[in-house]
Amino acid sequence: MKPLADIRVIAVEQYGAGPFGSLHLADLGAEIIKIEDPSSCGDVGRYVPPYADADDDGEDSLFFETFNRGKRSLSLDLSTTAGREVFEDLVEHADAVYSNLRGDVPPKMRLTYPDLRHLNPRIVCCSLTGFGMTGPRAAQPGYDYILQGLAGWMALTGEPDGPPAKSGLSMVDYSGGFVAAMSLLAGVHAARRDGQGMDCDLSLFDTALGLLTYPATWHLTAGFTPVRTRHSAHPSLVPFQVFQAADGWLVVGCAKEKFWRRLAGVLGLPDDPRFATFADRQRHSAELLAILEQAFLTRDVAAWLADLEPAGVPCGPVNDVAAALADPHTLARGMVVTTEHPRYGTVTQVASPVRVGPAPETYRRAPRRNEDFDYVTRDLLGYSPVHIAELRGAGAFGA
Template sequence: MGKLSGIRVVDLSQFLPGPMLSLMMADQGAEVIKVEPAAGDPARSQGPFADGHSIWFANLNRGKTSVVLDLKSEAGKAALTELIQRSDVFIEGFRPGVMARLGFDWEAVRALNPRIVYCSISAFGQQGTLAHHPAHDMAVQALAGVLCVNDGPDGTPAVPGVPAADVAAGLTGLAGILMALIGREQTGQGDYLDIAMFDSLLPWTAHIAGSALAGGPSPNSSNQRSLGGAAFYNVYETADGRHVVLGGREIKFARSLLTALGRPDLIALAEADAGPAQAPLIAFLRETFRTRSRDAWDGFMSELDVAYAPVLDFVEALAQPNVAERGLIRGHHIAPAIRFAGQAWAPGPVPELGGDRA
């Protein structure tokens, strides 16, 4: 029995934010009914594949059921109406205005089921200047200011490796839905959530956007403590073309490493302001790390009190002992990050397109 057993979710969303949200509910026992068009969620066709399914799709939709409905047809509308009347949560990820045109906006759905929690997920929200602007994750990151600090030493923004806006929206939506379900126990009424990827990402910038929030200039990565301006929070290339990171700026870590390297005279620089004042220390460390291989540095620093890590690729990362020790991979599935004490977990089956009845 999962924590959400007995909760029924109707999920019309596709791709990543909505499916990730409902996956976390399914992993905790909620019954999630994935409503798909005849062509299916586009993620179904995104390789690579294993066991007959897209690994992406499987990891975001395991444990759900799939029904195919044409929401422009009377039969499809009737079937969705019936699902709504016996469900607790409704999730949609269409552009603003689509659900109203289909006849299933918040007001219509609330009329069918006053206890339902309705969650809309979009790039920029249901109202506002950008509401109808088409965008996926990277465009949202760009407009939120995040991409400008996802840059290299030359200041050029790079394509982000993690879809932070997508994930932020999924996590924020989950938190909101669970709050609404708790609130429903007191009021007996459902609620509506307008979750925007843009809105969800902004709180993640509180530690880096301080200058702009205070009315000053935009942060510059090369002068920021956690964005590349500090020697002990930085990425360094090694002799074999790989990389290591120093990931802790506490002076005890600088003292430990610089003493071991025979340069205790540089310790004071690690306490200087990020940016030009630390440039000599960064230069020294860049030159030093290029003298040994990544794995040699890993062995050297493992004996010291230093917050560091070798930069691993995914094959290396997933092969680490702690991944197996913590049961984080099962077959081709990534285990849920939310697991309760004594709770066993196994991935649920991946739904075949339209393999279930509404």
């Protein structure tokens, strides 16, 4: 049995951040029942290009496959009385209600604990929003790109003489998903222990600010002003950055004095009092980096790694995505998995990095829209054919 096989989550989720969080719960065995609004043709992630087209129904993008592996889908119109009835029946059979909407929407849609506790006192209502459900920005939409700018990330990313830059990946969204998944599990644990559920008010804004970590502490406590650094250099450790070799780039980092001594040995550098300690190397960083940059240009990346890795110097190539996915360690760690899909055939994607016990032997693809209608209505909720017909006629499942 998978670790979370006894947890059921009703997910009013869409696009990236929310589905990314529940993806890892699904891989660990939780039953994620994904509620998709029939009036908008379900999760907008189903239609994200470029790998989505109109060859058939056009509803199964590879973007959607990435974030919804292992879940179930039910088309349900929560704006109707009949749709709300089905939703409330699901709440009675669930451990958590999970959503990622604008901050003012969960109360309007009655997805909070005060709205649902009469149905299930142990229900955990986990709301991941852009800015949270309180504060002056609560009603604003929150997107990863905007939050990277708002939370200071872009001011720290890129070359000093270039424009502010975002991360190449949607790291606020993905980190927010992890925060939401962790909070949901903590909430379910507490609800089972205490017999009472709760609200979990989570936001991408809080996530982005929380990830400022030690630069925030330095600024708030000592007045430090973070800046963009040349060649992605660490703000205080020298050397710890990318270096250009004859045929590409590599990262070399000396986070301990022993690593600097090993690097100096590989490069054949003489003892120099200017570079003796962390403080010395930071004080004389311009002189030191000029020496190192000239040295690294003389050989290929592979040649440098062949010397640096056996010497115990922390280092690695700057891979492109193809090289990262083909790295022998990627394969050895089981980080590439496959599912079978009726439209795409074999879909190959990355696994969840969350490991609890043995890794799953097989993975289930993302659901087609409303694929699990019969399972949810008949098997889980025990509705009769007559009741299902009545609900359908009342618009519970869309037009």
